[in-house]
Amino acid sequence: MSKRVTSRHSHTSRIRTRAAVLAVGLGASVVLGAGVAGAADTLSSGKAVTVANAVQAQAAAQAKAATAAKTAAVAKAAEGAPQAAAKGAAGWVDPVKKYTLSAGFNQAGAMWQSTHSGQDFAVASGTEVVAAHGGTVVKAGGNGAGDGPAYGNAIVVKHANGTYSQYAHLSRIDVKIGQVVATGQHIALSGNTGNSSGPHLHFEIRTTPNYGSAIDPVAFLRGKGVTV
Template identity: 55%
Template sequence: MSKTTAKRMTQALGNRRTRAVVLAAGFSASMALGAGSAIAADGGHSDAFAAGTASQIAGSARAQADNQLKDADAKKKAADDRKADEKAERNSERGNGWTSPIDGDYELSATYGKDGGRWASGHSGQDFAVPTGTGVESVNSGTVVKAGGNGAGDGPAYGNAVVVKHDNGQFSQYAHLDSIDVKVGDKVKSGEEIAKSGNTGNSSGPHLHFEIRTSADYGTAIEPVDALKDHGVKL
């Protein structure tokens, strides 16, 4: 073999090895690129899955909270309905619809005729010591004839007040109220909430001042506990 032929064979062999190396490198690069793409694709899928899962959890939490709120509202309504039914039953048992102005816990404090520095003469009603915001109810069905501040016209000592005229000709008065839910001319039922108790006017602490009157105006009050007792209501 001549030196020229041998040299050509060596060069050809070297070229084949170079091509093999290049092909191998290219294949490895393709494999790496493919793997990287797969990882990137998988990473994106994982992120999407995580986001979807978080969204589902948030939606489930909202639904659960909504259901709990609806359940609480339903229980409160059922309790209120049961309380109203019990009150109606008590009124029915009395046979005439008269009831206490406070349906719940209270303490009878200042009594009718009691002397004190907060009124000009003997105390004109019965006080019910209750927290501010306690529901105040009409003791019988009737028509609101006075409602507002300044004792609804009976003087600032009463604070916010309401007077209701009843079918038997008597009037009930509710004073020192925090807020009033009725207006003059409204028809109210026995046990209907007409106001919230408070501490307005000449008052030394939160309570309801309650009177039974023979007219709508100050100065016609009668003993309220006995009057309610005559209607079957024991305080």
């Protein structure tokens, strides 16, 4: 009689213990999500699984997912790298497209007080003018943006390498002083304002923002890899 009671008591205790462990496992599954959902299956096979085991399993799953995501991101960046390198290879661009070079740097003539201070790009009025290189607009407006009425409407952009680019005889100015522009960004439309014999863009490379510091812009651009 005593032996039978002990056996029944032992059997009941095992059932309660298994139920308690199962409850803990199921609770962990609800709290921790799909990463611990396998806890119930493990319990049904008779193996004891603790909340600590479940947390470790979830952490391992998250780490694996994070590694996979990082690998995918690196692969995607590598695919775009050649395109980015090609785009920024020159760093400088022509200020206008489909042009004809007309009056050149240091050219003498009655049109200028001494010699020509820049390079003229013959284009129709209204042609898009872009920043030859990224920088900050330091001058913009009529009267040559402060350099005199001969330039008409003009813009000067300061670049990080200590040089400045100037765009003159514009029909419209689409940037403001202090604005940061990127290489190739639209800044204006070409025109025929100021002392001009016909529609074109007057372009200068300067060592300061002001008139009198110009250097040969074509030689400069070619030195930067631009075909002019």
